[in-house]
Amino acid sequence: LNPLRDLRFVALLEGLSLAVLLFVAMPLKHLAGLPLAVRIVGSAHGLLFLVFCAALYRVALERRWPLKRSLLALFWSVVPLGFLVLDRSLRDELEKSEEA
Amino acid sequence: VTYSRVLLLIKLVAVLGYAGGLVAAFVSSAPAERKRAVHHIASPALVVVWLSGVLLTLEQSVPFTEPWIAGGLVLSLVSQLALVHSVTRDLQSRGAFFAAALPLAAVLYLMIFRPTWDSLRADSRAVTTGATP
Numbered sequence: 001l002n003p004l005r006d007l008r009f010v011a012l013l014e015g016l017s018l019a020v021l022l023f024v025a026m027p028l029k030h031l032a033g034l035p036l037a038v039r040i041v042g043s044a045h046g047l048l049f050l051v052f053c054a055a056l057y058r059v060a061l062e063r064r065w066p067l068k069r070s071l072l073a074l075f076w077s078v079v080p081l082g083f084l085v086l087d088r089s090l091r092d093e094l095e096k097s098e099e100a
Numbered sequence: 101v102t103y104s105r106v107l108l109l110i111k112l113v114a115v116l117g118y119a120g121g122l123v124a125a126f127v128s129s130a131p132a133e134r135k136r137a138v139h140h141i142a143s144p145a146l147v148v149v150w151l152s153g154v155l156l157t158l159e160q161s162v163p164f165t166e167p168w169i170a171g172g173l174v175l176s177l178v179s180q181l182a183l184v185h186s187v188t189r190d191l192q193s194r195g196a197f198f199a200a201a202l203p204l205a206a207v208l209y210l211m212i213f214r215p216t217w218d219s220l221r222a223d224s225r226a227v228t229t230g231a232t233p
Contacts, residue, residue, distance in 0.1 A: 043154045046164065050150055050177055054143065057181050061188040 007055040008090040014052040015083020017045040111152040117145030168210040179203035
């Protein structure tokens with residue numbers, strides 16, 4: 001198992017869950033009166049965020065990332081659709097590490 | 101056998117798995133074995149603990165903002181990060197062990213006594229007024 005690939009996978013899931021929470025579940029709650037959507041998607045997103053933090057910490061330690069790189073990854077994970085930026089940088093790093 | 105009981109059983113087994121992985125990470129001396137104990141036993145077990153915990157809170161309609169839930173999530177993450185740090189940096193000191201084990205003990209405390217904001221407010225009121233809670 002490659003920790004960087006794991007992080008990329010978890011970051012994608014976490015980012016998608018945030019997007020679903022903000023753009024699907026929250027409108028369902030506030031416009032259609034369905035609070036259960038936020039409860040379910042919010043719980044899944046919270047769980048995925050914890051897994052993302054653990055995966056990020058492992059990669060940061062093993063690949064000796066500077067603090068700025070780790071904080072930037074964390075930042076993109078909490079920005080709506082920021083996971084697309086993070087995924088691109090992780091994909092580039094993964095390709096470079098596989099070429100080396 | 102109810103859904104909650106099955107989830108509780110899964111959670112208990114997963115907690116034991118996490119604790120076992122934690123102990124194995126400090127008992128083993130070979131770095132590869134230590135990493136295996138953390139990344140193949142403790143970390144997956146913790147994900148199962150979190151998943152079963154989240155399903156239990158949904159099933160029992162407990163808010164995630166209650167101190168025993170939020171505290172348990174944060175402290176278990178702290179324990180896992182300390183564990184990953186200890187195997188990545190190859191630390192096997194007593195301090196490294198307690199950095200991973202003490203947050204886990206605190207989580208168990210929270211899971212047993214289940215402090216809520218209401219109970220904490222009642223306790224603090226009792227302390228300021230001098231009455232027994």
